[in-house]
Amino acid sequence: MIRFILPCALGLSALSPAHAEKLPIFDAHIHYSHDAVLSVPPTEIVEILRKAGVRKALVSSSDDRGTQLLLEAAPDIIVPALRPYSRRGQTGTWMHDPATIDYLEDKFSKFEYEAIGEFHAYGDDIKTDVIQAMIGMAKDRNLILHHHGDREALDLIFDTWPEARVLWAHSGFEDPDDISDALNTYPTLWADLAYRSEMASYGTLYEGWKALFLAHPDRFMVGTDTFAPERWHYVGPHADFSRSWFEDLPDDVARKIAYENAETMLAAK
Amino acid sequence: MRLLLLLKQAVLLAGASTATQADILLSDAEIAQTLQHGPWPQVAQTDPSNRFSGNPNAIALGQTLFHETSLSLSGDLSCATCHQPEQDFTDGRARGLGKALLKRNTQSLWNMDQFRWFGWSGDTDSLWAQSITPLFHSDEMAHSPQSLHGLMLGHATREQIETLTGPLDTVSPEENAANLGKIIAAYVETQRSGQTSFDRFRDALAVDDLATAANYPKDAQRGLQLFLGEGRCSFCHSGPNFSNSEFHDAGVPYFLAEGGVDEGRHAGILALQSSPFTLNSAYSDDPEKTGAWAVRNVRFNHANFGMFRVPSLRRVMHTAPYMHDGSLPDIAAVLDHYNTIDMERLHSDGEAILRPLNMSQDQLDDLAAFLATLSDDG
Numbered sequence: 001m002i003r004f005i006l007p008c009a010l011g012l013s014a015l016s017p018a019h020a021e022k023l024p025i026f027d028a029h030i031h032y033s034h035d036a037v038l039s040v041p042p043t044e045i046v047e048i049l050r051k052a053g054v055r056k057a058l059v060s061s062s063d064d065r066g067t068q069l070l071l072e073a074a075p076d077i078i079v080p081a082l083r084p085y086s087r088r089g090q091t092g093t094w095m096h097d098p099a100t101i102d103y104l105e106d107k108f109s110k111f112e113y114e115a116i117g118e119f120h121a122y123g124d125d126i127k128t129d130v131i132q133a134m135i136g137m138a139k140d141r142n143l144i145l146h147h148h149g150d151r152e153a154l155d156l157i158f159d160t161w162p163e164a165r166v167l168w169a170h171s172g173f174e175d176p177d178d179i180s181d182a183l184n185t186y187p188t189l190w191a192d193l194a195y196r197s198e199m200a201s202y203g204t205l206y207e208g209w210k211a212l213f214l215a216h217p218d219r220f221m222v223g224t225d226t227f228a229p230e231r232w233h234y235v236g237p238h239a240d241f242s243r244s245w246f247e248d249l250p251d252d253v254a255r256k257i258a259y260e261n262a263e264t265m266l267a268a269k
Numbered sequence: 270m271r272l273l274l275l276l277k278q279a280v281l282l283a284g285a286s287t288a289t290q291a292d293i294l295l296s297d298a299e300i301a302q303t304l305q306h307g308p309w310p311q312v313a314q315t316d317p318s319n320r321f322s323g324n325p326n327a328i329a330l331g332q333t334l335f336h337e338t339s340l341s342l343s344g345d346l347s348c349a350t351c352h353q354p355e356q357d358f359t360d361g362r363a364r365g366l367g368k369a370l371l372k373r374n375t376q377s378l379w380n381m382d383q384f385r386w387f388g389w390s391g392d393t394d395s396l397w398a399q400s401i402t403p404l405f406h407s408d409e410m411a412h413s414p415q416s417l418h419g420l421m422l423g424h425a426t427r428e429q430i431e432t433l434t435g436p437l438d439t440v441s442p443e444e445n446a447a448n449l450g451k452i453i454a455a456y457v458e459t460q461r462s463g464q465t466s467f468d469r470f471r472d473a474l475a476v477d478d479l480a481t482a483a484n485y486p487k488d489a490q491r492g493l494q495l496f497l498g499e500g501r502c503s504f505c506h507s508g509p510n511f512s513n514s515e516f517h518d519a520g521v522p523y524f525l526a527e528g529g530v531d532e533g534r535h536a537g538i539l540a541l542q543s544s545p546f547t548l549n550s551a552y553s554d555d556p557e558k559t560g561a562w563a564v565r566n567v568r569f570n571h572a573n574f575g576m577f578r579v580p581s582l583r584r585v586m587h588t589a590p591y592m593h594d595g596s597l598p599d600i601a602a603v604l605d606h607y608n609t610i611d612m613e614r615l616h617s618d619g620e621a622i623l624r625p626l627n628m629s630q631d632q633l634d635d636l637a638a639f640l641a642t643l644s645d646d647g
Contacts, residue, residue, distance in 0.1 A: 035613065039524060062613075088613040120617060148617070173618055195616060197571045225571075227616045230523050233530045234574045241569065 023246060023254060024055040025239045026262035029118065029146075029169060029194035029223020032059055032066030033088060036229035042073040045232060049077055052236040055259060058167075058223070060118050060146065062088045064107055079266065081115035081146055082107050084134055088227070091120040095128045104137055114266055117146025118169050125149070126156035135160050142269050151182060158186055165268060170194050171220075176212040183216045190265045193242075194223035200245035210248065217253040221262040292483035293474075294490040300474050302497045307471040309509050309583075310461055311383065317555035318548050319397045321433060321448075321455040330429050331456025334449065339424065340417075341410040343368065348403065348453065351375045357587040358460065363595030367409040372531050374595035377588045379462045380581060381454075383510035385563055389577045389593045390537030391516060394564045395553070396458055398546040401450035414442035421445060443545060447552040462583045463646035467493075467639070485642070492639025495632055500607070501622045502636075511582035511643065516573065520614045520623060521592045521606070523575045531593065534573040541567065572616070586644035600640060604633045 032045060040048075049057060060081035061067040071078045084104055085094035094100050104116075116138050121131055138145055139161050147157060148169035157166055171179045171191040183189055193199065199209035213220060224231065224238040246254035295303060321327035334340060335348045351365045352358040358378035365371035373389050381387070387399035403409040404417060412420070421427060422437055431437055434448045470485035496502045507513045516534040523531045541564060546552050549561040577593040591597045597606055608626045615623055628636070 033613075091617055170618065195571050195618065197569060201568050225616070228575070228614045230530045230575055233532070234535075234571075237535065237574070238571065241571075 022053045023243055023258045024053050025242065026221060026259035027054045027057040027223055027235065027239070028167065028221040028262045029192045029225050030057050030059050030235070031061050031083075031118070031226050032070050032232075033062040033229075034066065034086075036061075036226065036232060037066045037069065039229040040232050042069045045070060046074040046077070048232055048235050049074065052239040054235065054239060056262065058115060058146070058262065060115070062086055062090075064111075068111060079115075080111065080113045081117050081144070082111075082113045084116060084119050084130075094119070095121060095125045095130045098130065100130045101133050104134060108137065108141070113141075113143060115144035115146050115167070117144070117167070118148050119146065121147065121149045121153050123150060123152045124156070126153050126160065132160065135164070138164070144265065151178065154182060154186075154189070158189075164188060165265060166190070167192055167221075167265065169223075170196060170225075176208040180212055180215060183219050188268070190219050190221065190261060192221050192223045194225035195227075197241065200248065203244040203247060205245050205248045213249060213253060213257065217256050218261055218264065220257045221259075221265075222257065290479055292487075293479055294487065295474075295494060299494055299497055302503065303471055303493065304475055305508065306503075306511065307468055307475070307509050309464055309468040309471075311509055313459075313461065314382065316382065316396065316454070316458065317557065317559050318395050318553040319451040319454055320554040321451045322458065324433070324455060326429070327433055327452050327455035328459055329456075330426065330433070331452045331454070333426060333429075334453050335456055337426070339420070340404065340412075340449075342412050342416060346410055348400075352378050357584055359588050361589070363590050367403075367406070368411060369408040370527075371408055372525060373593050374590065376580065377584065378457050378460050379584055380510055381460070382458045383508075383514070383581065384512070384578075385514040385560070386516075386537070386578055388537070390533050390535075390540070391578055392537040392540035393544065393546065394541065394548050394560070395454070395546075397447065397450040397454035398544065399450075400453040400457065401446050401546055404446065404449070414446050417449070418442035418445045421449070444552065447546060450546070451554075465583075465643055465646045467642040470642070486638060488635045488638040489642045490639075491632075492635035492637065495628070495636050496639055499628070499632075500626055500636065502607075504622050505579045506582050512579045514578065516576040516578050518572070518576050518615060519592070519606075520610045520612075521577075521594070521596065522614070523594070530575070532574055533593070534576040534578075535569075538567060538569055538573060582640060582643050584644045584646070586641050600637050601633070604628075604636055608633060 055077065056079055057077055058079045058081055059067045059070055060083040062083055063086040064082060067080050071080050082104065084100050086103065116134060125131060135145065135157065144165045144167055145157060146167045146169060147154065151172060151174065154166065154168060154172065157164060165188045166186070168182065168189060168191045171193060172182065179191055183191065199205055222242045224235050226232050226235070242258070246258060315323040338345055338347045340347060346367060351360045351367070352375060353360055360375045362375065364373060365375040376389065381396050385394065387393045387396060388402070393399040393402060404412050421430065427437060430452065433452065434440065437445060440448065466485060470482050473481035505513050505517055523533060525531055541547065547564045549558060549564050553561070586600065589599050591603045597603050608628050610623055610625050612624065
């Protein structure tokens with residue numbers, strides 16, 4: 001953190017080549033849910049994103065209305081994803097509710113999406129009829145699956161649909177070795193780093209994480225995870241935090257994690 | 270005849286003992302947990318980073334300065350304006366009022382020597398550094414180091430201060446500020462709450478004095494059981510001071526009515542990192558830099574955004590309103606908050622111990638009865 005504070009405080013920003021241009025960000029894990037819609041208007045959201053240097057954002061929202069509002073306000077930034085439930089409180093139950101299927105079909109009949117998610121599912125949850133049907137819908141439409149869950153669930157997703165493009169939310173909250181194993185196992189798996197800050201301290205990457213990023217430079221992306229409405233005000237600080245540890249990577253790898261990998265994932269249809 | 274009398278007394282004593290044990294509702298495991306919340310009061314220790322800590326002259330002068338409105342640039346605010354001693358060092362307001370409405374609730378100043386971090390966001394790591402903060406806050410005392418130094422050179426207390434610090438005109442404005450903070454802290458750290466009925470209960474349990482322990486009300490015992498068990502309150506409200514002195518997301522909104530948000534611990538760490546007044550700084554009087562490991566090792570974490578320090582529960586019934594923004598007017602509202610906590614505000618991989626308590630009104634009343642026994646030290 002201090003590495004990105006001090007240069008500003010000391011007026012040194014123009015002296016460092018890495019700071020010469022503010023690296024744009026593809027924020028691959030962001031929500032604009034029903035409560036955020038009530039608290040932060042779309043115009044303010046768009047202003048926050050632009051000010052933070054976020055050029056694209058994969059947005060999913062509990063009840064989806066927020067995603068559509070943002071898409072209307074900033075179609076150049078917003079990449080819409082469909083969350084399969086309308087309230088965050090359903091994260092542990094939605095896969096047992098047959099109404100989920102109707103909900104998804106209704107949304108697909110009205111709007112276009114690039115992904116389904118972020119959805120929470122662990123272990124055998126993937127075998128439920130609801131999730132199997134949901135994966136089928138994603139397959140029919142060639143959509144990315146933005147999955148929040150464990151390795152067992154991840155394996156079952158790829159068992160169900162081996163060619164799936166999966167974005168593993170929070171990199172499964174796994175450690176670098178286990179993330180690496182998953183990435184080696186599945187060539188169409190990408191991993192977001194939302195809500196994870198343990199990879200770096202004051203702009204310096206820890207050894208294991210740096211090795212991971214260098215071994216898999218094409219597979220990671222960052223995300224703010226605005227799980228509470230107030231956290232929209234964290235989009236800027238989060239982008240700056242990411243830029244601080246990007247400086248500890250070769251420029252091309254930093255650029256990939258900042259935005260290129262997400263764009264590649266979207267294009268890999 | 271005499272033997273019969275002794276036998277009768279033995280039977281009576283045995284009966285009394287059984288009745289007393291029945292009056293203690295706690296299991297052995299709960300008693301062991303209860304013992305962790307004491308003894309109280311803790312043995313007072315001087316602060317090695319503050320050379321005036323424990324100095325009677327500094328304590329007396331600190332009390333004077335604490336009430337000194339001339340320490341504010343406008344001349345009408347003192348520490349005691351918000352931290353009113355007759356109101357348990359609070360002001361009864363939801364959010365403090367300095368020269369403008371402040372962002373946070375005015376916290377009590379009891380037992381400050383029990384904390385590692387200070388203020389709701391932990392923007393300081395010592396009581397003396399925390400005592401400096403309002404002197405320079407633009408909405409509070411509004412001084413700069415230079416204006417404060419200039420003020421003290423002509424201040425009525427200059428001679429008393431110099432008795433402690435040496436000549437004022439030979440110190441830098443920053444060192445002058447550090448000295449003032451330390452003198453005020455020397456007074457504030459002497460504000461320690463007394464022994465409560467909970468502490469007497471706890472101490473009696475510690476020596477198996479069940480007769481004394483049985484005086485502790487049943488509703489408070491049931492509340493304590495909920496506090497330790499089903500409520501999981503003691504995870505954060507731990508130890509003798511009923512605070513782990515760390516930062517958590519309690520599911521309280523942190524939007525500011527005037528726009529933006531209160532960033533909580535996120536802002537606290539930023540302030541800490543840029544502060545010249547930490548335990549790791551040259552202004553600490555402790556050559557061993559005791560406790561400086563914390564500021565040296567504090568790491569930034571995305572979860573910090575919107576987290577606030579766990580308050581102590583000692584004298585809690587006297588320090589309403591509650592939470593970082595004073596948004597909950599009384600204890601009943603606080604208990605209701607945790608009873609019906611909005612899980613949608615919390616990250617699914619964040620505060621793992623929080624979930625709606627779903628307690629009955631009787632249970633909530635018992636919890637309140639227990640909390641009251643942390644506040645009855647007079």
